[in-house]
Amino acid sequence: MHGGAGTLPRGSISAEEERGFRDGLERALRAGVALIDAGRASLDAVEAAVRVLEDDPHFNAGRGAVFDADGGHELDASIMDGRDLRCGAVAGVRNTRNPISLARLVMERSGHVMMAGSGADIFALRNGVPYTTQDHFFTRRRWDALIAAKDGQPAAAVAIGETVGAVAVDRNGDVAAATSTGGMTNMLVGRVGDSPVIGAGTYADNRTLAISCTGTGEGFIRGVAAYDVSALMEYTGAAVQDAAARVITEKIPALGATGGAIALDPHSILATPHSTPGLINGYLTRDGTIVTRLYDDETPTR
Template identity: 70%
Template sequence: MSISEVVIAVHGGAGSLPRGSLDRSDEAAYRAGLEEALRAGAALLGRGQSALDAVEAAVRVLEDDPCFNAGRGAVFNTDGEQELDACIMDGRDLRSGAVAGVRNTKNPISLARVVMERSKHVLIAGHGADIFALRNGFPYTTRDYFFTQRRWDALIDAKNPPEAAQPVQVGETVGAVAIDARHELAAATSTGGQTDMLAGRVGDTPIVGAGTYADSRTVAVSCTGIGEVFIRGVAAYDISALIDYAHVGVEEAAARVVTEKIPALGAAGGAIALDRHGTLAAPHSSPGIINGFLLRDGSVVTRLYDDETPPR
């Protein structure tokens, strides 16, 4: 189901949140985080700033919110460390910037933008990315900032699964897509990866065309799910290509990739895709996708539970 008149949309990851799985305080925290991100981006759009500014601002809010697997709330890898990935893309000219394996930078999405604007590269990884951050005025962030007890507990559970445990699967990865007053599009995605992943693993988030893509002629896309399969399927770009070459609408294009192609490759996930007319699709082959959007009239919708977002 597509939604019209969308200015900015965000997601907090694909996964399963059955209704009743969160207590009231946790539900309120998730919805508040999504709304804060939407309003942060919309405020910039309202002042005439670009879609690129808006998606960066929205993702920064989600990176700072420990509810989400990005920045402060990132999951731990198998070595008990956090490695952060992010990508931002400007639909006006297809410029993009990305970082992977960042460890000491508070907001990887802003560092990704600096890679785009102040270097000749697209993707910088590991220690080099953190050094690049320091050279460009980003403060050094100690590792304790990123620690959250529930993410540590999730790592311990992954290494020693409780026999009868049925944990709620909360989404992995955050992202934003937006359209500005000039009808230009932008997309941004940020993640801490997967709990207990191998050190050095890189998923789809920082790979242009896999987890993130924006072209103002077609669509802005931010993906979430099993990153290895989104890389193999070149998922984000494929949605744009279907719109560009097959001349299908955003809803059909996104659904073909997310609910047909990705499952056929053996995995699941979701995406938010916003076209140049302000039409949003949020398909998922996972049980649900945490997401929200802000309409041109200023109204905000947040969707957490599986039954709030149709699969297509």
């Protein structure tokens, strides 16, 4: 799992806030592994894990989404199955509680890859997804951040919880990836970043890896970051840690963007590269050990 790239120095949040972030990551990891332990596919696991963080106000996805310039919420998500490269995505949805599940519905029931705006929300209703009002996504912290941005105040020294994502490999060696976000504080209405763009913010291929990205979305789109990591592995034989580090810490910064990613190959080798000072993330090993990493000094840069 990841909960966003940024910077989180030690001492910058309260003990209660720290518990909130770590508990959220742990709940998400346990939700995913419970399905894998039950013999379900990695695709089911990443959807379930991301749903947990979409319902957690600590994270910029679903309930804790940031506000756009008009004081509303626009939600993006994507999901991909490494077995056959099937994928689904939604952008700019406003009335769907769990965009990641809607992205999967697009993949499985629409014949399309991406749906956007009101059409995606209507598609949700037609497929039995309850209507969710915008006030469900309100949090005081995000509202205060919008007001600060409107007032021209400088960005906070602590930047946390921008985008969430999950990658998994199941007992069959199949990989899957999922990403969900509320976008950027005070962004123009209609702006879409990399999270719902297959190949930019999300990618999964059983031949290479599953990857979910977070950061300055425009740069990740321009660099086709997620697919580029997969292509390096496929065409050059690079290891997941080397390929991910090359793209995330070299290519993307050269485009003027920063961010990070979680990448997992079919052999369960994990990479967590980031060009930001830190990357909120967590993982669960085969023996059931859970590790959560919040602070800048907890996560290696590759």
